[in-house]
Structure formats: C-alpha cells, structure tokens
Amino acid sequence: MSETGTTSLWWIRRDLRLMDNAALSAAAARGPVIPVFVHDERSEALGAAPLWRLEQSLRALAADLEARGLRLVLRRGDALEVLRALVAETGAGAVHWGRLYDPASRRIDASVKAALRDEGVTAESHAGLLLHEPMTVKTKLGDYYKVFSPFWRAIEPLGVAPPLPVPERLTAPAAWPVSDDLADWSLSGAMRRGAAVLARHSSAGEAAAWGKMTLFVEERASSYKAARDMVATAGTSDLSDNLAYGEISPRSIWATGQAATGAGVRGLEPFLRQIGWRDFAHHLMYHTPHMLEDNWREGWDSFPWSEEAEDAKVQAWKYGRTGVDFVDAAMRELWVTGKMHNRARMVVASYLTKHMMVHWRVGERWFADQLIDFDPANNAMGWQWVAGSGPDAAPYFRVFNPDTQLQKFDPERRYFRRWIAEGQRDAPETALDFYEAIPKSAGLSPKAIRPQPIVGLKEGRERALAAYSARS
C-alpha cells in the first residue's frame, strides 16, 4: 500500500491490549494496522459470563484504539475465511497474532498460517500469553514438567523478556473495511438479568488492569502472603479476568514486580509465583491437552463419580443452597461477581467432588459458564488438582472441611455475611445482589430458612475416602 508500507491485519485473540503486544508491534513496524477481532462461535463455545466479559473488553479496546486513530474491526465466522476476506478487501500483505495453546486454537493457528502463506501473505504468530513458551521449558531429560516446584525452579531464574512499549506510530489504513456492530453480537444475551449485577463488580480494559496492578504493588503486595488466604480481605491483585483477556501481559506483571522489588517493595515473590502457576497450567495443557476433557491420570477413570449435572443436589450446589456456609457463600460470590476467591474455589470443588462425589467435569463446566476470568488451562488444572485426578501429589485423604476452612480463613464470618442474606436483618447489597442475578424461576428468597447440609461433612468425607481406597 504505497508509501506508508505494507498494511497488516492485527488478528486479536486473547491479547486485548496495546502494551507488550508483539503481534501489534510487528504489524505497526511494517505500516498501517487494521485491528480485527473474529468471533467464531463454532470453534469456541464460550459460556455466558465469559461472553459478557469479552464484550466489556472489546468495548474498552475499541475506545483505546479510537483514541489513537485506529478502529476495531469486528467480524463473525470461521477465522481463516474472515481473514482471507479481509486480506482481499484491504490488500493487506501480512497477518500478525498472539499465540494460544489450547488444542482448538492451535489447530486454527496452524491452518491459518499454512493457508495464508500458501497465498503469499505473511502470516506470523507471536508469544505473549505467558512468561515462557510451553515448548521451550524442559526437564534435563527433555520431558515436560509434571510438578510445579521443579517447573518453577527451572523458569524462575531465567527471568522473562522485557515487555514491549506501545508502538510509537500507529498508522490507519487509507480505507477501513466494514465492521459488525458489537451490539448486534448480543454477547451479553446469555447473562440475562445477571449482566447488570456483574457490571457493578468488575472493571475491564487495559487502563483498569494497570490501575489494579498499581494498587496491588502500592497497598497489597507487602501483606499478600498472609492476606491472600483470608476470603473476606481484598488481599489479592484481582487481575484474573484482565489476564484472561490479555488486558495486561504476564511479562508486564513480571517486570513491574521486579522493578517494585528493586525499589524496596517486599512480598512480590509469592505473587509472581502465582503467575508462574498460570504458566504451569498452560504448560500442562500444551503437553497433555486431554487434561481439558478427561482425567489427567487414567487411573481415575473407574472412580464412581456421578455426572448428573441436573441432579437436585448439583442444582443446590450451583445456587448456593447446600446448607454448608462456606460453599453457599462462595457459590453466590460467583453469581454476583463472576469470580470466586481462590481458597473458596478449592473448598467448593472439594465439596462437589468429594462430599457429593460428583465428577469434576460438572463443576468445571459450571465454572466455564459463570467465571468472567475463565481460562481453560487454569480451570481444568484447578479442578483436577482438587479432585485428585490431576498432576499433583496430594494424598487422596486430603478432603477440605468447609467449616474448618471458614473458621480459619473467615474467623469473623465477614465473608459469610457478605454473601448469605438468609437470617440477616440488614443483609448487605452484595448478599441481595444474588437474588437479582439468579433466574426468577429459581424461586429463592432472602427470607428463606438456611437448609440443612445436603451431604453431612462427616459422612461425606468418610464415603469419599472409602470410595477412593476401593478404587481399582
């Protein structure tokens, strides 16, 4: 395209940001950039909350692009067909994008790359989702890692590549291709009533992500190690959904953490280790993609888990009506905020898979529909870790006791009161929001009486342990 160089498509995946974006930088270095997001419902069936959150992220990115004289081009359909059509419409000579590591995305990447190159178009994928590429981290014997600690010991000393700045020059093309209207995609449709509730509790976009990062470094990092487990305390970075959509990159987080540590801020190490866990989950998904669907350890295939997702007890779990305080509070936090405290995730997962003896897949699917920070690798690894079927060495008798956990990590019952309205005279907004988020057909009311536990803690634990030791 004339004197301004080659026009490139920046194909946006899970990297809705301008900073530290290798694909955007590579495109911008060649000339005009056309940012394009392809919504491909057939190859990526996102749940209700992730779709809602995607819309927020797309809006924020569109505004950021507009401020720099660019537009966000939205198209729906098969990625390769859409990109081909755009190349033809715009005369673009290159397509750049950020790599993903789930099996479906890898197949799409490979086919897009091969087809475009065949047609003489430069097609390049770039790293940026993780601290380190999953294929580059290997044990001394050349295998992939199956245990986190040695994995972390291997990558932590390596440091990470410094983040890239926002490209200085972002040039618009001579003419913009037509774009869908985001509103027509109805990404919030599946959330129904819940969308308005979620909107009160989350903030999307690159600027919001950096706001959280700064707040964390300045006010939370020093007490993170102890506070991160206290479920009623705002002790974490709260960046999980921003990370899930790539509004901030892990390399930027790493660099910010290192700089803060250098400036004397303490406590960043355990936080950066958590970013390492995110890498580890993707490392495992890359090397053992069956982890997303099936037991990572085949030995668990014979375990007598129920998979009745519509069972009344599973419904009670989903709607925070198990009668177990910690579990119910956490499941309601999920309805209202689209997130759940990490410790609470372990507790509700343990209760579902052990006390209730329901397959982790049922819980994993529910989280995939409800979490605004949904990430396939993190979600599958987390569920399999708790269930015992995953790559981890926790002994099978490790069954969380929700009551003990609540005493330990919510001794003043602030978390419980924040989310459970029943029995409170002046229930807080957060607890009442739950009734606005759930379907009216659920027929729940804050005036209801707290139910008795659907599975008692003692019997549940004993039944699970018996089933585990009988496992052939």
Add this chain to the structure above:
DNA sequence: TAGCTCGTTGGACAA
C-alpha cells in the same frame, strides 16, 4: 542407575 527427597493450599485426634 538406583536411591533420595520432596511435594501450594488438609483433617482428625491425642496430648
């Protein structure tokens, strides 16, 4: 290679 050490997140019970 064979042996050694260690493994994110726990619970129950006894002293």
Add this chain to the structure above:
DNA sequence: TTTGTCCAACGAGCT
C-alpha cells in the same frame, strides 16, 4: 487453645 502426629505410600526430578 495450641501443637504434634498420623493418614497411605506415589512418582517426579535430581544426583
């Protein structure tokens, strides 16, 4: 109330 010990015994990764 707090602290220690056992639960049951695998397998990853290193040396």
